[in-house]
Amino acid sequence: MPEFSTEAQELVQRIIKRYPEGKQKSAILPVLHIAQAEFQGWLSVPVMDYVASLLKILPIEVYEVASFYSMFNLKPVGKCVIEVCRTGPCWLMGAEDVVHHIEKKLGVKEGETTKDGMFTLKTVECLAACGSAPMMQVGETYHENLSLEKVDSILNEYKTNTKEHISHWDKKHIKK
Amino acid sequence: MGRQLLIDNINQTGIHTLEGYRTYGGYQALEKALRMKPEDIVAEVQKSGLRGRGGAGFPTGMKWSFIAKPPGVPRHLVCNADESEPGTFKDRYLMQRKPHLLIEGMIISSFALGANLSYIYIRGEMMAQFHILQNAIDEAYAAGLLGKNILNSGFDLDLHVHCGAGAYICGEETALIESLEGKRGNPRIKPPFPAVSGVWDRPTVVNNVETIAAVVPVINISGEEYAKIGIGKSTGTKLISACGHINKPGVYEIELGVPVEEFIYSENYCGGIKDGRKLKAVVAGGSSVPILPAELILKTAKGEPRLMSYESLGDGGFATGTMLGSGGFIVMDESTSVVKNLFNFTRFYHHESCGQCSPCREGTGWMEKILRKILDGRGTIADIDLLWDIQGKIEGKTICPLGEAAAWPVAAAIRHFRPEFEEYVKNPQNIKDVKHYYRLNNLQEA
Numbered sequence: 103m104p105e106f107s108t109e110a111q112e113l114v115q116r117i118i119k120r121y122p123e124g125k126q127k128s129a130i131l132p133v134l135h136i137a138q139a140e141f142q143g144w145l146s147v148p149v150m151d152y153v154a155s156l157l158k159i160l161p162i163e164v165y166e167v168a169s170f171y172s173m174f175n176l177k178p179v180g181k182c183v184i185e186v187c188r189t190g191p192c193w194l195m196g197a198e199d200v201v202h203h204i205e206k207k208l209g210v211k212e213g214e215t216t217k218d219g220m221f222t223l224k225t226v227e228c229l230a231a232c233g234s235a236p237m238m239q240v241g242e243t244y245h246e247n248l249s250l251e252k253v254d255s256i257l258n259e260y261k262t263n264t265k266e267h268i269s270h271w272d273k274k275h276i277k278k
Numbered sequence: 279m280g281r282q283l284l285i286d287n288i289n290q291t292g293i294h295t296l297e298g299y300r301t302y303g304g305y306q307a308l309e310k311a312l313r314m315k316p317e318d319i320v321a322e323v324q325k326s327g328l329r330g331r332g333g334a335g336f337p338t339g340m341k342w343s344f345i346a347k348p349p350g351v352p353r354h355l356v357c358n359a360d361e362s363e364p365g366t367f368k369d370r371y372l373m374q375r376k377p378h379l380l381i382e383g384m385i386i387s388s389f390a391l392g393a394n395l396s397y398i399y400i401r402g403e404m405m406a407q408f409h410i411l412q413n414a415i416d417e418a419y420a421a422g423l424l425g426k427n428i429l430n431s432g433f434d435l436d437l438h439v440h441c442g443a444g445a446y447i448c449g450e451e452t453a454l455i456e457s458l459e460g461k462r463g464n465p466r467i468k469p470p471f472p473a474v475s476g477v478w479d480r481p482t483v484v485n486n487v488e489t490i491a492a493v494v495p496v497i498n499i500s501g502e503e504y505a506k507i508g509i510g511k512s513t514g515t516k517l518i519s520a521c522g523h524i525n526k527p528g529v530y531e532i533e534l535g536v537p538v539e540e541f542i543y544s545e546n547y548c549g550g551i552k553d554g555r556k557l558k559a560v561v562a563g564g565s566s567v568p569i570l571p572a573e574l575i576l577k578t579a580k581g582e583p584r585l586m587s588y589e590s591l592g593d594g595g596f597a598t599g600t601m602l603g604s605g606g607f608i609v610m611d612e613s614t615s616v617v618k619n620l621f622n623f624t625r626f627y628h629h630e631s632c633g634q635c636s637p638c639r640e641g642t643g644w645m646e647k648i649l650r651k652i653l654d655g656r657g658t659i660a661d662i663d664l665l666w667d668i669q670g671k672i673e674g675k676t677i678c679p680l681g682e683a684a685a686w687p688v689a690a691a692i693r694h695f696r697p698e699f700e701e702y703v704k705n706p707q708n709i710k711d712v713k714h715y716y717r718l719n720n721l722q723e724a
């Protein structure tokens with residue numbers, strides 16, 4: 103069975119204590135986020151089974167939750183998952199062009215991962231940054247007021263500097 | 279510009295820290311509140327006329343007065359920080375810059391409700407703000423503002439931040455409760471209402487971030503003073519997140535009652551329409567509320583200036599009015615295609631339907647398909663009537679209001695812009711007026 107790092111295990115125990123005794127199932131969403139941070143950005147069946155064992159619940163309870171929420175990836179993803187907002191206000195400001203541009207630049211379609219395993223392109227719904235549209239998210243970072251040139255330089259930067267998977271729950275928040 | 283009670287000093291460096299927040303008067307309301315009786319705080323909030331800022335506008339003091347108090351059963355306050363209504367981005371801004379304002383509001387409100395364990399449910403995508411809040415909570419614990427015997431008042435409170443994982447429906451309060459219990463975000467049938475049976479079947483109050491933050495100035499200046507701001511039953515200030523084709527998108531705190539025309543065109547607010555274009559339409563309160571054409575958003579059907587208030591925006595009902603909603607103010611210029619915008623919103627609701635009720639699950643899917651057909655240039659007049667028919671069969675027939683949130687935009691777009699739909703049907707080859715076109719699933723450029 104896969105296992106979390108010691109720091110992550112300690113963090114999980116602290117999180118479980120935030121809920122009343124016997125209600126440890128409540129910790130499932132934060133723990134699944136941590137699982138994605140620990141295991142290359144996605145949730146495999148063994149990882150979900152491990153989470154079930156940590157929370158003392160049935161594996162099916164984890165599967166049904168993991169498949170409901172859009173932030174959980176049930177298949178492998180690239181080191182850097184680009185999530186472009188596609189909802190109304192961003193779309194009004196040119197989100198369509200941003201998605202188009204990234205598809206061309208990376209040679210993938212929405213939902214796909216580049217061959218080198220570096221990038222996955224996703225489209226997501228309104229991320230509460232409509233005033234600085236169009237925008238996209240990578241890990242916990244929002245990139246706002248995008249222009250196509252800005253997108254290019256952001257992608258180049260990630261390409262040069264990304265050594266390990268970037269997850270929503272940034273690893274620096276697990277280590278401390 | 280009017281008074282600012284929530285975002286005053288928001289740009290001061292260090293205001294996100296406890297020390298910085300205190301420099302600008304932070305936690306004074308808490309000290310005052312802890313010297314009051316809980317029921318007097320509830321009364322103060324009732325006097326203020328504060329209404330829920332999450333979208334429905336329900337009076338907060340009244341909601342608090344409904345909480346059941348069975349002996350020996352813990353009660354909970356849960357802050358709704360799921361902010362996912364398209365066009366709305368005020369809560370994220372507030373939490374990012376002034377996390378302690380929300381925490382102070384949570385402590386006061388928990389004290390008023392007799393809750394000793396409270397949560398802030400923040401949407402998972404806002405992980406950066408999740409950690410900002412966590413750091414602020416840690417600071418508050420260290421300073422004795424959270425935990426046991428807060429400021430020697432005898433009141434204990436544990437406050438935690440909980441993260442979601444991407445699901446618009448989890449903003450609906452009963453779905454949020456399910457999600458907090460570690461389940462899929464399926465809304466519950468009401469009654470029982472959360473005030474009687476909420477998280478872990480215990481009495482629970484769910485309030486929006488801005489609502490809870492507003493409790494702080496209510497206590498600071500008194501309910502009576504708060505009620506003097508605003509207009510009629512729209513008391514106090516409201517955060518409006520303005521976006522779309524305007525010169526100055528952003529979050530504005532307004533005194534309720536500002537004329538819509540001033541809000542759109544004044545340099546104090548949106549600064550007018552981008553590139554000198556003309557205003558075409560506005561979705562005034564987040565994507566779920568009815569769209570209004572320029573003439574009806576600026577003036578009511580009676581010809582009176584439309585104001586930014588619950589009553590004035592609602593004037594005329596859905597025939598000629600709309601709603602203040604969450605304060606997500608989406609402005610569209612003359613180049614916008616209302617049909618394509620509606621397609622985008624309908625696609626959103628279809629994607630976000632939890633699937634429990636057939637009118638919502640199937641209806642949103644059908645509406646998306648028909649709109650795509652119309653955009654493709656394959657639509658007929660009968661399709662427009664069918665859309666109208668389907669939306670009417672969702673409203674009032676579902677477990678939660680997401681069904682209505684999906685139906686209302688369709689009804690309003692057809693009500694006010696039917697000729698535009700007909701143009702797509704009759705002369706699809708003429709539709710070249712829009713800059714952006716929806717290409718998803720190989721929709722061809724018009």
Ligand SMILES: Cc1cc2nc3c(=O)[nH]c(=O)nc-3n(C[C@H](O)[C@H](O)[C@H](O)COP(=O)(O)O)c2cc1C
Nearest residue numbers: 330331332358360361362449450451485486489679
């Ligand atoms: C589909 C749907 C989504 C909602 N999303 C949110 C949200 O993101 N934030 C919020 O505060 N309220 C949201 N609400 C409203 C909540 O159900 C609830 O009314 C609100 O949190 C109550 O707080 P208030 O009285 O302080 O406004 C949503 C409602 C529905 C039906």
Ligand code: SF4
Nearest residue numbers: 632634635638676678
């Ligand atoms: S109306 Fe839609 S979102 Fe709400 S419970 Fe029914 S299916 Fe789910």
Ligand code: FES
Nearest residue numbers: 187192229231232
């Ligand atoms: S629509 Fe993209 S952030 Fe709101």
